[in-house]
Every structure is written in structure tokens, then in C-alpha cells.
Amino acid sequence: MSSFRKALKSRQKNHHERSQPGFRKTMGLLEKKKDYKLRANDYHKKQNTLAALRKKALEKNPDEFYFNMISTKLEDGVHVMKKPEEEVTEEQKKLMRSQDIRYVEMKRVAEAKKIERLKGELHLLDAEGKQKNKHTFFVDSKKEVQTFDLASHLNTAPELVNRVYNRPTLHTLETKSIKGAVEPENIMKLARQRKHQYKILSQRIDREKKMFVISQKIQTRKDLQDKNKKVKVKKETPLTAAIYKFESKRKR
Secondary structure, eight states: OHHHHHHHHHHSOOOOOOOOOGGGGGGOSOOOHHHHHHHHHHHHHHHHHHHHHHHHHHTOOTTOOOTHHHHEEEETTEEEEOOOOOOOOHHHHHHHHHHHHHHHHHHHHHHHHHHHHHHHHHTTTTOTTOOOOOOOOOOSSHHHHHTOOHHHHHTSOGGGTTOSSOOOOHHHHHHSOOOSOOSHHHHHHHHHHHHHHHHHHHHHHHHHHHHHHHHHHHHHHHHTTSOSOEEEEEOOOSSSOOEEEEOOOOOO
């Protein structure tokens, strides 16, 4: 009987599933049974998962507590671990404030020294925004006022009257040779360099002012840690620190 079955099985043809008909080639491959089973199993697995989650949500106790609630928080629907807050004493806070003030003051003093060095090199010559110098000349009569010539009075060339530095007299121009750059290109180059130096100087001055304001604000926050009674007199602004009036306390 077994030999008959083997002979019968050998004579049977293999089963071939049909392919996509020619007029439906544009729709892709025809889904076979094994493909359908995979898709159906995946669909039922997802449906069972959703049903289990729905049941869990319905049966959840709203008053339930677990310790993970303390160390996590919800952000955009996702649980995120909270960052542990560092426990710092008041003395440690005061020490950190004083360290911050020392660092800012150190940087401010270094910036002030650089500013003084730049001022010594440039002498604020032709600086933009610099207050103009005023020089008053006295004469004896109104007629002299009308005929007053500044170039002849200063004994210099008319082209050099508006200069506040390096204004030689006519005698110096006649007897001595000109030193330094005399070509227009070199003069323009020196002017650009001088302008760049003035720009750096103004930036350093602004930075030094900002550091001074920062040190004042840090000192104010440090003073606020004291337990003495205080009243705010003036609010804090971007350019100034807040002003507080503290209650006078007699020291023993």
C-alpha cells in the first residue's frame, strides 16, 4: 500500500499558483496565500495589542501610586527622568557668589588695563564721538575779530588748521624735512588702521561697562541672601542693578 501511494504521489503534478493577468500588470504582483497570511497575522497582532492597552486603560486605578512618579515627568506625552537638584547650603551659595564676583572683577580690571594702554597709544586723536576741544582767542577790538585769521595766528599752513595733532608751524615746515608717510596710499592705510584701533577701543569700553553692571547685579543677589528686612527702591534694568534699602541693624 505504501508503494502504491509513492507511485501515485510521483505521478501527481506540482501545484502552481496563477500569476497576475496581463491586463492587471500595472497593479503589481498578485498577492499569494502566504503573503495574505503574513499580512493577516500582523493585523490581528496589532488589534490584540490595542485591545489589551484599551482594557488596561479602562481598568487603571486613578489613585494608584508608584515611586517612579517622583523621579519622572511627562513632556509631550513621553516620560522623562527628572534631573536631581543639587542641595546647596546658604554658605555655599554665598561662597559661589563671591567667587563669581572675583572672576568678573578680575576680567573687568584686565579689560580696563587694556583700555588704558590703547588710550595711551591713540591719545583719542580724531575719535568719533569725542567732545570737541574749545580754544578761545581774545582780541582787543571788534575790527580784529572780523579780520582774524586762525592760520596766521597759529603760524601754520591753512590746510593744517583743523588738525588736533601733528600741526607744525611754518618755520618747522621750512627748516625740517617731513618724516613718516607722505604718499596718499600710505596715509589712507594709516587712517584705516587708526579707525580700526578706535573701533576695538570702543568695543572694549562697552565690554568693561557690561562687566561692571554684571558684578553689581551679582553683589546685589548676594546681599539679598541675608535675612535682614529690605525694600526695593529701584527695579533692575539692562544697564543698572536693582537698588534695595536694608533695615539698619545694630551690630553687637
